[in-house]
Amino acid sequence: MLSAVTLAARPEFTVSTVACRADHTRWSAPEAHDGHRLVLVRRGRFRRRADGADADLDPTMGYLGAPGEEERFAHPAGGDVCTSVGFAPSLWDGRTGRGSVYVDARLDLAHRRVLAAAEGGDIDYALTEELLGLVALTSPPPAERPRPDHRALATAARAAIIDGVPEGARLCSLAAALRVSPYRLSRVFSQQVGVSLTRYRNRVRVARAMDRLEEGDTGLAALAAELGFADQAHLTRTVREHLGHTPLALRRLLTPPPTRPRTSPRSQPRAARGHDHGQ
Template sequence: MRSSKPLARGKGFTLDLVTCADDHRGWSRPEVGRAHRMVLVHRGAFRRMADGRKAAVDPTMAYLGAPGEEERFAHPAGGDVCTSLSLSPALWRTLAGDATRLARSTVYVDARLELAHRRLLATARAGDPDFALVESLLSLTGATLAQLAGPATPAAADGAAGAAGARRPAPSPARSTAAIADAAREAISADHPAAAGLLPLAELLAVSPYRLSRAFTRELGVSLTHYRNRVRVSRALDRLESGETGLAALAADLGFADQAHLTRTIRRHVGHTPTVLRRLLASPAPLGRVDFGSPAAVSSPNA
């Protein structure tokens, strides 16, 4: 018996927690994969047969599935719990590149890859699928595909395909990291529609998501997610200073997942909750008109 619990959804990807309670040594009936999938095991172990090739899968060994691939599974050790990351064909091309050839479908999960997996799950719980989750996704898929790819690694595909349903941007290898970072900052500052997510922003700038993320961090010393949140925090401070009281509406207006996400982000950047900030930013009550040119005003102990 297999059940799936959705953890996050984004443009071109889904993240699910899959639990399998099967306990059988024989192979299951064949099923055909419908998407590019990366499956990492939390606990348990099982066997997978894909297009006639067998592999043992456990917390130290992940696998990638492809659309149209015939799969069978066996669970001689009992059940298992896995993370399943499904990617649309367009997003797969964006991350892996058209020319990437996978030497195999399984990949050894070293400590760094396990950390990337755990960070992806932590980010999914934080509720920012368009920036923070995508950056974690890039870290995980980049590390995985680098092991599975042939001579060309996905991180080198700076002119990769665009997001789902969109025209592929032309590669621009001559652009400097500073120019890319500047263009990204301008789009975020101008509230360009593409700046609502890392993937559409990369498409707008005609660079791969990998290159955009690396270039931004290299130039500013902070991640693109951190910078975008910094801009949103500044806008939140403007609203709080103006007397904004509806935090749920403020969160929605600024693109946060919910009020809790807004509060966590503001506290992380400023060190205070929105409620405290509203009090700190409130204009003091007028004390009456003071003539700073008069002797009385200068000699007053309250001046």
């Protein structure tokens, strides 16, 4: 029996937990998928047959599936739990990798960070960048030297985020507006600015939150929604990560102390004229 739970979904990708409770040595009926897929095993073992090649898969060995590729599966060791990530061509960025993927410690960590980001709620930036890192580890592109247009690209991305343009709400839509792939935008931005797009965007949003708190805004849930956070808890986590304070503590820090009423200086009594004893 196969069950799947979608953890996050956008037009460019889906992240799902797939659990199989099957226990059989025979190969399943052939199946094919439309897009690129990366499947990483969390628990258990199973076998995959694709393009006439068999692979034994476990937490140290995943696989990349290509569009239209015919697959069969067998589960001689019982059930398993996997993470399945589907990519649109724009996120896959022309990579040609397919077949089995060795899961080293770095890829294992990247996998866990993807799952943590999916739980965190920031699907459009934090999770997207973690997925781009996952793709880079499984099928890295050729090395690319910095070019003059890289600075212009990073500057345009910064301007879009600061100006709050609608396309800047999602990393993938921002990349489309700038006419580059999401992977290229993420990589170039980090190289040029020194921080990730997610970190930079959150820094801008934290500054806006401080502006609103200075102005006396008290509705944190509404503020979180307006600034594009998943919820008030997401706003609180992000503010604490960047500043070490919660929004409530920031409000106290940013509220000027009450002004004391100014008192007029006490009137000084005039000195009495002395009597002229010489008279």
